[in-house]
Amino acid sequence: MAGRRVLVTAAATLMIAAGSSAAQTASQPPQRPGATFRSAVDLVSVAAVVRDRKGRFVSDLSSKDFIVVEAGERRPIVNFKAEDDGPVKLAILFDVSGSMRVGTKAVDAQQAARHLLGALKSTDQAALYSFDTKLQRVQDFTSDFSKLESALGHVDSPYGQTSLYDAIADTAGEVAKGAASKGRLQRAAVIVLTDGVDTHSRLTPAKVSGIASEIDIPVYVVAVMSVIDDPRTLEGAQTADAGGLGDLARWTGGELFTATSPAHASVAARQIVSELRHQYLLAFEASAKAGWRPLEVKARDRGLVVRARSGYTAGRTSADLTGSLGTVTDVR
Numbered sequence: 001m002a003g004r005r006v007l008v009t010a011a012a013t014l015m016i017a018a019g020s021s022a023a024q025t026a027s028q029p030p031q032r033p034g035a036t037f038r039s040a041v042d043l044v045s046v047a048a049v050v051r052d053r054k055g056r057f058v059s060d061l062s063s064k065d066f067i068v069v070e071a072g073e074r075r076p077i078v079n080f081k082a083e084d085d086g087p088v089k090l091a092i093l094f095d096v097s098g099s100m101r102v103g104t105k106a107v108d109a110q111q112a113a114r115h116l117l118g119a120l121k122s123t124d125q126a127a128l129y130s131f132d133t134k135l136q137r138v139q140d141f142t143s144d145f146s147k148l149e150s151a152l153g154h155v156d157s158p159y160g161q162t163s164l165y166d167a168i169a170d171t172a173g174e175v176a177k178g179a180a181s182k183g184r185l186q187r188a189a190v191i192v193l194t195d196g197v198d199t200h201s202r203l204t205p206a207k208v209s210g211i212a213s214e215i216d217i218p219v220y221v222v223a224v225m226s227v228i229d230d231p232r233t234l235e236g237a238q239t240a241d242a243g244g245l246g247d248l249a250r251w252t253g254g255e256l257f258t259a260t261s262p263a264h265a266s267v268a269a270r271q272i273v274s275e276l277r278h279q280y281l282l283a284f285e286a287s288a289k290a291g292w293r294p295l296e297v298k299a300r301d302r303g304l305v306v307r308a309r310s311g312y313t314a315g316r317t318s319a320d321l322t323g324s325l326g327t328v329t330d331v332r
Contacts, residue, residue, distance in 0.1 A: 043079065045283045047187070047216055047253065048297050048308040049275045057278045058304055059084060066306070068284055069296040079283035087123040088187045088276040089141065091175045092116060093167060094130040094155050095194035100224075102195075108224045109193040110152055111262055115269035116191060117148055129174070130155050131167035137174075165201040165208045168192060168219055168248070172212040187276045189254065192221045196245055205244035209251035210292070213309040218254035220272045221245045225260060251310040275307075290315030 046068070050058045063080035092113050100106045113128070120126060128138040128151050139151035168190060175188050190212065203211075212219050223245065246256040255272075259265040287293050290313075297308040 042286050043283045044286045044312050045079075045216060045281055046295065046297060046308050047218075047279045047281055048306050049253070049279055050299060051305050051307075053303055053305070057274070059278060061280065061299070063282070065300055066280070066282060067298045067300060068282060069298070070284075070287060070293050075284040077282050077284055079281075081281040085277050086187055087125070088120070088189070088273060089124065089175070090116060090120070090126040090273075090276075091141075091171050091188070091190045092126060092128050093171050093190055093192045093194075094128070094138075095132075095164065095167075095192070096130045096155060097132040099195055105195050105224050108259065108262070108265070109222075110155065112193055112222055112224060112259055112265035112269065113152060114149075115262075115266045116273070117145055119269050119273040120145070127174075128152070128155065129167070129171050131163060133163050135167045135170045163201045164192075164194060164196075165203045165205055165248075169203055169208045169211045172208075172215060172217045172219070175217050176215040187279060188217055189272070189276055190217060190219045191272060192219065192245075193224055194221065194245075195225055196221075196223050205248040206251075209248040209310070210313075212248075212252040214312055216309055217252065218276075218309070219249050219252045220254040221249050221256045222265060222268055223256065223258045224265070225258065250307075253307050253309045255307075286312075287314040 048066070050061060052058055059082065061082065063077045066077060066080075068075045068077060094109055094113070096106070100109065117126060122143060125141045125143050126145075126148055127141040128148060130136050130138055138154050139148055142148065171190050175190060209219070249256045257264070257268040257271075259268055282297065292311055292313050294311040295309065297306050299306050
């Protein structure tokens with residue numbers, strides 16, 4: 001790829017639980033998300049990350065290097081922006097249900113959060129949320145990392161049931177409230193720290209991924225577990241895709257990671273933040289046909305891999321999303 005600048009990631013030893021390519025293609029994105037969000041403007045923006053076959057970031061691409069396909073039809077790119085090393089906004093979501101009290105999972109999740117905070121700069125923002133059967137705001141978005149570090153001590157484990165998918169949807173809605181205006185890259189994401197067990201959600205992974213994908217909020221899941229609980233260690237296992245979380249993450253443009261040691265959590269944190277800093281913003285005219293519109297963003301160079309959200313819903317408003325999500329309470 002002559003003339004392109006390639007940024008090398010530190011993920012050589014990362015245990016990425018994305019499964020084989022065959023397993024990924026077998027999993028199809030949601031066709032009819034439950035709750036939806038769409039801006040009142042007529043442009044749809046999509047943030048995309050591009051890597052080469054070795055997993056390295058690729059920069060210096062132009063709009064001519066991309067292809068946008070909506071429901072099987074090519075869509076012209078009417079606006080394009082390449083972003084490099086910009087500020088990020090993370091909503092860190094803690095699973096504090098009873099299953100996280102087994103072993104050291106709760107402690108490991110807090111340590112993973114510290115790795116995420118350690119990868120941020122003074123221009124970045126982060127917020128802390130926790131959930132069992134309801135979502136709680138532990139610390140609102142701030143660039144004051146001393147507040148965030150202090151707030152980690154208020155992430156409690158009430159031994160409740162787990163509404164994992166509902167909490168992800170609600171947190172995505174919280175991030176969307178402060179989303180940047182259209183035409184600007186918001187570089188926001190939901191980072192879920194969990195063991196992947198869900199016992200109480202009303203929403204399915206497909207519906208949640210539809211919600212997050214609709215507002216262009218990638219969901220990254222860090223599955224915190226012991227080595228013996230890692231599904232990849234089981235005979236014939238291909239992934240650590242706990243409860244459909246891998247599909248949920250990929251449909252939103254995010255990824256699922258498995259952290260069975262502090263080193264894995266550290267590398268995952270750096271990769272997540274690096275991905276958010278190096279993105280492309282593509283915009284095209286929204287479809288006149290109402291309803292869910294599946295999207296595929298590809299590079300003309302078949303040696304490149306593009307990660308982006310899986311679709312949007314035409315003909316809806318933000319009220320469709322905010323009216324359907326649960327109430328978020330403050331811990332303090």
